[in-house]
Amino acid sequence: MTSTTTSTWKLPELLAPAGNWECAKAAVENGADAIYFGLDKFNARMRAENFTEADLPELMRFLHLRGVKGYVTVNTLIFPQELTQAQQYLKTIIAAGVDAIIVQDVGICRLIRHLSPDFPIHASTQMTITSAAGVEFAKSLGCQLVVLARECSIKEINKIQQQIHQHNTSLPLEVFVHGALCVAYSGQCLTSEALGGRSANRGECAQACRMPYDLIADGEVVDLGHRKYLLSPQDLVGLEVLPELVQSGVTSLKIEGRLKAPEYVANVTQVYRQALDRVANAESLETVSVRGKDLYNLEMAFSRGLYTGWFAGINNQELVHARFGKKRGVYLGEVTHIRNEQIAVKLAAPVKPGDGLVFDCGHPEAREEGGRVYAVVEKGREALLTFGRNDLNLHRIHIGDKVWKTSDPELDKQLRQSYSGENAQFLRPINLEVYGEVGDKLIAIARDELANIVQVASEILLVEAHTKPLTTEKLQEQLGRLGNTPFYLGNLTNHLQGNLMLPVSELNRMRRDIVTQLEALRSQPKPWQLNHDGKWQDLITLEPSPADSPVSLIVLVRNLQQLQAALAADITTLYCEFEDPRTYREAVQMVQGWRTAKNSPQIPTIWVAPPRITKPGETWILQQVRASQADGYLIRNYDQLEYFASDRCIGDFSLNVANPLTADYFQQRFHLERLTASYDLNIHQLEDLITTYSPEYLEVTIHQHMPMFHMEHCVFCAFLSDGTDYTNCGRPCEKHEVKIRDRVGSEHVLKADTGCRNTVYNGTAQTGSEYVQRLISLGLRNLRIEFLNETPEQVEKTIFYYRQLVQGEITGSQLWQKLKLQNQLGVTRGALGMM
Structure with a gap:
């Protein structure tokens, strides 16, 4: 196969997955422009075979020789005790001449930029970037490209492109074009963590979304027939919207599948390479159509059903057919x-x-x-x-x-x-210019598609030809014999003066010399700048300091009745996360009334939470939140960092603060009063975070119903209505109390926010009570309790026990035992202590 396109359109890069050497070869030989792969640490597909650091020099030589870029995935959260190891790991990757690193962790972005001023950083889809503000945030970290969340439609991608150009913050954008769709927003799925201590943010997703569930509405099982796989989307195929994606100006199209076989990589890469070439050669994008053979090949590659995902917008009836969750x-x-x-x-x-x-x-x-x-x-x-x-x-x-x-x-x-086989099959073009006249050497100048240029001169002088002169055709025949090389002859321009002759053996030598020199140039590692003495500790601007203020119990409530109960329990810091932000005004007035009655003008404080995701055109939701005139705001994403920049703000768990480099960036750059530690941290990692950063700026959630799936997919709309989205679903989320029941009989609570995004909360609350005294002894002063659907009486009783715990009147084990007696709470010890 050869690369032959002469594009009318600026084609995006085709980026293929590679879980091992064979997959890398499959991608290269079928037309990938770049591959992405993990090493044996810190990547979001730890179940893949993966490469090792020792493979990097040989792998990058192979890729660069073939004109293909290689990106390493470091797309997991990094814990404090891992920073020194990660630092050396990053230095090895940069020194190996890798083309970029795909990163989730904010602190790791900072560390890479500290180690190298010019090494490319790609913001992973795990960073949950859904807007122009998210792109701006990535740019502030030194990222050179952003992988958008899979939930962005083409219309939203175009809007983001328009906004980032208007604000002069433009970065290249990458989107997933094919493969398995996660039902939850990447970087926001805590299901594996909640159910088994295996974090998706650490590359250990247990794929709970592919399991069967029963739907329970108002206490009754809903008869859905054979539809049991309520959270398992069909696989993404962007083939039919490829022209629109090219028109949107995205820089890279990414194929999912680092756990897949090489046949899958070859199949899908080949289909999209050929489709992109057809787009390139089309006189009009409207004339580009999908071939039946391509759809057949893609279905055979791997298919749970193929669908355009969210590219065309939201259609909850089609995204999840719910009939199976495995390959068909x-x-x-x-x-x-x-x-x-x-x-x-x-x-x-x-x-x-x-x-x-x-x-x-x-x-x-x-x-x-x-x-x-x-x-x-x-x-x-x-x-x-x-x-x-x-x-x-x-x-x-x-x-x-x-x-x-x-x-x-x-x-x-x-x-x-x-x-398979030794010889290259996907070839890249060499363009030649040939110069010379009688008595001079023959000069051949060769250029490849990467702008490498070499010049080769004959060792024999040109003489006048009496028969069989060096015509363009003869030069093409001899210099184009590039078999067993990764090249083919593209254009040859003949500048010879007169009828000239040179032995065929000399032309063959020159051809071999051209190939050797070009291969040497292409195989060189990228010479990135590298600060060998750089250390992550250089980036911390705050010294750890013990906190001597009293311990504060912070309570998050989800309705006004719970708020009233928390006020009655004399909680001084209150968070509200309501499904309808318009209700926040009433909550604020309730707190203000309580202050007046208590003659306490500033205590308690009330902080309200916007939804976890903000997309283009959803500023109206943030306006509703601010209209409540709360004391401050619980910040969940990059839009909110920008929108509430002049207000009092606290960073929530969804910012994924897992190490001091990340904490320091949010606190110093955005002046957040506190940061909630990531829910991926176990007790030992929390201890490390507290001891490597100032604990007065940190907050730990010690009691909650873990928010497992957070998703664009609306289960209410899909299975309790015939509608496709909020415009025609009839709002069943406002009429029914809904749960989903898993295979072991546990029932998990389903909630919809004002943007119609759904969250599945673990039906069983978890507690970290047994570790509270240890955290307090290390200087932590801010402990959060979250409620979901508890009654006011349960709220008051739970707060009472935690207050006893903080005051040392009961132990963590005693609290756990006491709350477990309240069967309706169903408290467990939770994942906090898991290794």
Whole structure:
């Protein structure tokens, strides 16, 4: 395969995943412009095979020789005790000439920029950037590119592009174009942490979104038929909106799949490479269409159903079909009858011997029958399929079962051939200019697509040709013999003066010399600047200092009744997180009335929380929040850092503060009064954070219902209405109390915010009570208790016990035991103590 496009449009980079060497080869040989890969530490796909630091020099030589860039993923949160190791790790990556690092952690962005003023940083989708303010935030950290959240529509991408150009903060934007969709916002999913102590922010996602759930509305199970996979989106395919993505001006299109096989990488990369080339050569983007063969290949690569995700906007009826949460492939048809060891299928797609099939009876959670086709007899639109003896239990297959093709060995063989073997298969062009006249040397100047240039001179002088002069055609024939190299001859411009001759052997030598020199230039590592003596400690501007102020219990409530109960319990710092921000005004007035009654003009203070996500066009929500005239605001994202910059602000857990470099950046640059420690930290990591940063600026949540999934997908709309979004769903979120029940019988609370985004809260509250005295002894003074759906009586009782705990009147174990007696609370020890 050769790269031959002469684009009318500025094509985005095609970025492919690589979990190992074979995947890297598959990506390169099928036309990727760049690959991204993890090493053995600090990456969000720790289950992938991954490369090692020792692989880097050889891998980067291979990629650069082939004209492909390589980006390393360091897209997890970094804990305090890991900063010194991360520092050396980053130095190794920079010195190896990697093209960029994809980063989630704010502190790591700072550290990279401290170690190297020019090394490229790409802000990961794990940074949850959904707006121009998020792009500006990334730019302030020294990032050179932003990977937008997958939830951004093309309309929103265009709006972000327009805004960042208007504000002169433009950065290149990257979007995911294909692959598995996380149902939760990346960087905001705490499900694995809540249920098993495995953090998605640490590359250990347990994929709870792919599991079946029951929907419970107002205490009754909703009959959804076969729809059980309420949180499992179809896989993203951006093929049909590729022209619009090119028009949007995004710089890079990213394929998901670092856990996938090389055949997947080859397949998907090839489809998008060819599609981009068709866009490049199209006279009009409106004429570019999707080929049926491409959709077939993509479905065979990996498919839970293919859909454009959020690119076209929100459609909650289509995003999640809810019928299965695992790979299916191509829909083959439906079983019409079974007899004599043969199964008749009404065909919706072609089938041949060797194909692997699975029979779907509507219960994907159970073991399913499947096997390889031995023989096919087609009769019109039906086919009689025969399988190997004892491959299937025919008693478990029924008329009406759907049949899926999950394997196509012939396609897999073709894909493996695309990247196997020693010789390069995806070639890059060399353009040549040839100069010379009688008595001079032949000069050949070669340029590649990366702007490398070499000049080679003949060792033999040109003489006049009496027969067979060096014509353009002859030069093309001899200098274009580039087999077994990663190049092909592009344009050759002949500037020879007169009829000249040079031995073929000399032309061949020159050709080999050109290739050798170009390969040497292309293989060189990028010479980034590197401060070998740089240390992360250089970036901390605040010295750790013990706090001598009294311990403060901070209470977050989610309705006015809980607020009244917290006031009655004499809580002096109150947070409100209500589904409707317009209710905040009443909450503030309630607190002001309490102050008047108590003759205390400033205490208690009330802080209100905007929603976790802010997208273009949602400033009206922030206006509603500020209209409450609260004492301050609980900041969840980058838009809110900007919008509430002149107000009193506290950083919430969603800012992912996991180390002192991140804490210091938010506190110093944005003057936040406190920062809530990331919920990914266990007790030992919390201790490290408190002892490496000033504890008076930190806050730890010690009691809460963990917010597990935070998502654009609206379960209320999808399963309790026929609507597609808020404009036509009838607002079932305002009419029903809804929970989802998992496979072990736990019921988790579902809430919608004012932007129609859903949060699934762990139905069981967790406590860190056993670690409270230890945290206090280290200087921590701000402890948060969060309520969800507790009654006012439960609120008062819980506060009473925590106050006893802080005052040393009961132990953490005693508190846990006392709260556990309140079965409706269902408190557990939680994930705080997990390693």
